[in-house]
Amino acid sequence: MTTFDLIRLALINFLRSKVRSFLTILGVVIGTAAIVVMLSLGIGMNESFKQQVSQMGSLTIINVFLEGGGMNAGMGGSGSTTKLDDRAMQTISGFEGVDVATPMIMTSAKLEAGKYLTYMNLIGIRPEALEKLDFIPASGRLLTSQDNDELLFGSQISLSFYNPKSSMGYGQAPTVDVMTEKMQMTFDMSYGDKQQQTTESTGQDANKKPAKLYKVKAAGLLAEAKNEKDWSVYINIDHLQKLMRENAKSQKEQGMGANTQQGYQQAIVRVKDMKSVEPVREKIKALGFGTSALTDVLKGMQETSRTIQMILGGIGAISLLVAALGITNTMVMSIYERTREIGIMKVLGCELGDIRKLFLMEAGFIGFLGGLSGVLFSLAASFLLNKFGGGLLGSLGGGMVDPNTVQTNISVIPIWLMLSSIAFATVVGLVSGFYPARRAMRLSALEAIKTE
Numbered sequence: 001m002t003t004f005d006l007i008r009l010a011l012i013n014f015l016r017s018k019v020r021s022f023l024t025i026l027g028v029v030i031g032t033a034a035i036v037v038m039l040s041l042g043i044g045m046n047e048s049f050k051q052q053v054s055q056m057g058s059l060t061i062i063n064v065f066l067e068g069g070g071m072n073a074g075m076g077g078s079g080s081t082t083k084l085d086d087r088a089m090q091t092i093s094g095f096e097g098v099d100v101a102t103p104m105i106m107t108s109a110k111l112e113a114g115k116y117l118t119y120m121n122l123i124g125i126r127p128e129a130l131e132k133l134d135f136i137p138a139s140g141r142l143l144t145s146q147d148n149d150e151l152l153f154g155s156q157i158s159l160s161f162y163n164p165k166s167s168m169g170y171g172q173a174p175t176v177d178v179m180t181e182k183m184q185m186t187f188d189m190s191y192g193d194k195q196q197q198t199t200e201s202t203g204q205d206a207n208k209k210p211a212k213l214y215k216v217k218a219a220g221l222l223a224e225a226k227n228e229k230d231w232s233v234y235i236n237i238d239h240l241q242k243l244m245r246e247n248a249k250s251q252k253e254q255g256m257g258a259n260t261q262q263g264y265q266q267a268i269v270r271v272k273d274m275k276s277v278e279p280v281r282e283k284i285k286a287l288g289f290g291t292s293a294l295t296d297v298l299k300g301m302q303e304t305s306r307t308i309q310m311i312l313g314g315i316g317a318i319s320l321l322v323a324a325l326g327i328t329n330t331m332v333m334s335i336y337e338r339t340r341e342i343g344i345m346k347v348l349g350c351e352l353g354d355i356r357k358l359f360l361m362e363a364g365f366i367g368f369l370g371g372l373s374g375v376l377f378s379l380a381a382s383f384l385l386n387k388f389g390g391g392l393l394g395s396l397g398g399g400m401v402d403p404n405t406v407q408t409n410i411s412v413i414p415i416w417l418m419l420s421s422i423a424f425a426t427v428v429g430l431v432s433g434f435y436p437a438r439r440a441m442r443l444s445a446l447e448a449i450k451t452e
Contacts, residue, residue: 036418089103367430374421
């Protein structure tokens with residue numbers, strides 16, 4: 001028989017017992033839908049984890065620091081002999097997959113705007129790296145290599161000013177517009193406080209020179225990032241090094257002592273994609289540096305997600321296993337009903353391989369139609385879950401996902417999952433029909449013809 005003949009006969013036999021075929025397909029629909037929906041919950045949870053972690057920063061960012069000294073090792077606290085300097089940065093920048101690499105220096109400073117003050121985390125960075133590191137100005141502009149006294153402010157800095165003369169301190173100052181205010185910066189953290197004013201009025205600590213003030217202005221104000229960028233202030237790293245050397249020299253002259261920085265405290269490396277994170281980290285570690293990345297946090301979350309996916313997928317697989325047994329039962333019953341028909345086919349010269357193909361094709365139809373219908377049912381169920389089941393993700397994630405802050409679907413069905421499910425259901429149908437097909441092949445033609 002030709003392939004067309006086999007398909008035509010399979011469809012005729014399939015439609016012969018509509019109710020039984022429908023019930024068998026329904027079992028496959030339930031099994032397929034159970035697997036797809038269960039796996040979609042795990043995939044949705046995984047996507048939520050990625051979004052939650054990405055709110056903390058980019059997943060393609062690698063933090064580099066001196067091994068043993070953490071991120072503050074550059075201040076001389078580490079016993080490591082490896083130096084994070086320009087030469088090391090040039091080597092790291094040349095690694096395959098690296099998009100941009102910049103050293104960083106962090107220090108504390110105080111900022112004066114009129115009668116208001118604020119403490120700030122001052123970070124020196126290469127201006128040319130800002131754009132590639134997703135620094136987005138809400139107003140003004142990013143830093144350039146020609147900037148010296150210009151600062152790039154985080155979105156929340158303007159809210160952190162306080163009035164040192166107010167008894168309430170913080171919260172009494174209005175929001176300071178850093179883009180228009182005339183400002184001065186100092187590394188003397190006691191500048192402007194009541195304690196310093198009292199000391200100066202009593203003449204104590206006469207050897208201490210007045211705090212050196214640097215006139216600064218805002219280059220730009222960053223858009224809200226909901227991470228540490230919002231509370232940091234950025235400056236050209238070369239100019240910050242110059243200011244820190246001046247401050248160290250001034251402290252030394254007053255006999256106060258000062259930290260002497262060797263190389264940089266840390267560096268930030270951005271790679272082109274998440275696949276490059278681990279290879280680049282291994283190369284950086286080979287140079288003797290420590291590394292950290294948000295992918296470390298994500299890995300732990302994904303392990304939880306995979307475990308839950310396996311559990312949910314296993315529950316769905318049980319349903320599909322029951323459906324497979326239903327297909328086998330349906331096909332065996334079909335053989336008993338069509339014994340005489342099978343005998344006539346053999347007498348007329350039908351090849352055994354064609355008989356096997358006929359039964360396998362019928363079983364495959366059941367699996368394919370059940371898989372296709374199951375996927376369509378899953379899409380409808382996924383839509384309802386995403387629309388009405390917003391609180392389910394948090395409970396499945398063990399409280400690790402906050403649905404109020406992470407806006408994502410709790411059920412995600414990618415195209416590959418839909419196609420894989422249909423193919424898997426079809427294969428399950430073919431496997432379930434293998435035993436009935438072999439049984440049909442082994443029937444004796446004479447005994448089959450005698451059967452009424």
